[in-house]
Amino acid sequence: MVFDTLVRGGILLDGTGGEPLGADVGIRGDTIQAIGALDGAEAARVLDAAGLAVAPGFIDIHAHGDLFPLLAPGAPARLHDGVTTEVLGNCGESPFPQSPAMLAERAESSERHGITVDWTTLDDYARRHDAARPGINRACLVGHGNIRQAVLGEADRAATEAELAAMRREVEAALDAGAFGLSSGLYYTPGMFARPGELDALCEPVARRGALYASHIRNEGDAIEEAIEEFVAVARHTGARCRQRALRLQLSHVKVSGRANWVKADRVIERLHAVRAEGIDIACDRYPYIASSTSLSSQVPGWAREGGRPRMLERLANPADRARMLEALAADFPTDDDWQALRIADPACDEWRRAEGCSLHDLAAQAGKPPAELLLDLLLASKGRASIVHFTMCEDNLAKWLRLPLVAIGSDSSSRSIVGPTAVGKPHPRSYGTCARVLGRYVRGLGILSLPEAVRRMTGLPASRLGLKRRGILRAGAAADITVFDPATIADRATYEVPQQYSVGVRFVLVNGTLAIEDGELTGNRAGRFLRRGIE
Ligand SMILES: [Zn+2]
Known part of the structure; x- marks a missing residue:
């Protein structure tokens, strides 16, 4: 057999969480052609993976920011962290739809960055995204916040029947254009203004299409248990309305905020198990840090916003x-x-x-x-x-979340570089170090989870939540998104004080069959794509 690239002699962690296995991986074009002992195979390029782990490219199920992929199109921090796909549009805020009022609101900042923010639909954004020659792939959820803002502005009131219908059409349009699901941010404006029943109605088309509903729930502290019930009720109500398909739920960045609430973690975990036992398909994501990061404005009361x-x-x-x-x-x-x-x-x-x-x-x-x-x-x-x-969490609870098999790894951050416009300030280090920190600190250092299981949480699990068919598991026929790393040295270097530092230990990264990192260095090749539900 003849391949374009042969990854030779590595230890395969295929993304299912199964036992590691020595195997070669043969790639032609953007696809994995064969996995196994490929001793006699010829290849234009051979990557020596002896002693290294060969995994599916990591999928960051919880990312943010539509400008970042344009400001730092090479996505160097993601690639050094082993990430080949990230999911935008979380917490109710997505690149699309954008109403004329939203575009006007962003005109000033878009001028500051030298990028004209003029996209309104998924198709528009996908074109802009791909024209920038991105270093990694991106999938998108559509944000309830965008949709509510487009239809009702920032008003704190219930939607009328006509407005509900208009919002629902926006959800359908985004899903049919290729969004992987709907997200809400009930902690933020205007998501917080949604009345009971609004998300039930908007999640019906999501369930019918077998897509995902992810939520930054209304409260992650004093009222977390009530907020989880509100979230779960959406699936229950949607399930009653369209019995043929259950709604898939993704509880975003699971946490209990505030020292007084830390004791609630065990109850939350018990509740998640009970909800799953009831037949509701709920999972979570989480970043490996005890500080959150958000807008300063989120600290003032809702009426002020x-x-x-x-x-x-x-x-x-x-x-x-x-x-x-x-x-x-x-x-x-x-x-x-x-x-x-x-x-x-x-x-x-x-x-x-x-x-x-x-x-x-x-x-x-x-x-x-x-x-x-x-x-x-x-x-x-x-x-x-x-x-x-914001330092609102504790390590004990973080270990509990990471041990939970239903928790995927999601950075809750934007794709950055260590230079240029995305390197300003002291952003949360999770932008740079999330996956390497899980594999270095929590797998190798603390033994909180096994290596195959950690890889599954960054690959097979997020892919199954999203409905990605060609990514997240290493097998013949899958897209050739591959991360080769050294389990003995992989580590994050980004800190709160000096966040702008790339992770170390990721040796090779292939994105759609193209080598993006070689011997730990960026090659400059940028082969990412905007992914659509059903079209990868
Ligand atoms: Zn959030």
Whole structure:
């Protein structure tokens, strides 16, 4: 047999979680042609994988950001971390649909980045994406937030029947164009304004098509158990409406936030098992860190964000509204430790650049003002765009999530480089180190999970959640997305203090049969694609 590429002598971890097996992998074009002992085979190029693990390219089921693939099209941080496919459109926010109001809202930032944000549909975005010659593949969910905003704006009210029908048509259009499912962010505006029943109606076409419903649930702290029930109820209601197909649920970045809630982890796990026993197909994803990262604006109450960013900025400048926000913040951050746990990732404005990486507690002490005041000042100065890293979790619970077989690995981050516009600020290190950290720290270091199982959580499991047919398992006929790494040395290097550092230990990466990393270095080849449900 003659191949374009032969990966020779490695230890195969095929993505199913099964026992490692010595085997060669023969690739022609963008497809795996053969797996086994291929001793006599000829190949244009032979990659020596002796002593190395050969796995399906990692699939990051929880990623964000439609601009990042255009700003850093080579996706170097992902490739060095072994990732060949990431899933955009999580937490209710997707690249599409974009209403004229949303495009106008983004005009300013899009100018700053030198990229014209003018795409409105999946097809538009897919074209822009592929024209940038991406280093990795991307699949997309469609965001409930986009859809609600397109139909109702940022209003805090129930949808009318006509609006519900309009939203449903948007869901159907995105799914039929190739979105892999629907996501919601009920913690964010405008997702939080959804009334009971709204997601049930919108998930019906999702279930009928066998697609995925992923949610950043309404509450991950004090009311996490209620929020999980709300999420599960969507599947129950949808199941009753369209009996022929069950809705697949993905609980995004499973966690319990806040020290007082940490004890709830065991109850949450018990509940997840019970829900599955009831026949509801629920799984989760999680990143291997104990800090979250999100927008600074998410820390002010929902009423302050109603109507969108411009309205929030007006309220920040209004003394009476500001006083109410300060009151809410005082209740949410009662102690110095609470303020110490909140760090600025990117202040998103030049006059606050010094705040990068600092805690609200320290910044406030330096400025001689209360941290809540400082938070609102920064929010206003950044025009609502500052982002944070928030230490709200614990290692004990992280180990519990990672041990759960239904938890896929998802970075909850955007694809970045260590140089250029995506390297600004102190972004959460998960953008750079997620998969290598699981394999280095949690598999090799702490023994929390086995190597084949960890690989399954980054490959076979996310592929099955998404309905990817040609990726996530190494077998003949599959797409040649392959990550070859050294289990003895793979490690993350990104830290909270210096996040812009690539992972080490990933030796070769093939994306659609093309070598993207060779001997640990980027080749410059960029062979990623925008993937569509049913077309990979
Ligand atoms: Zn989220």
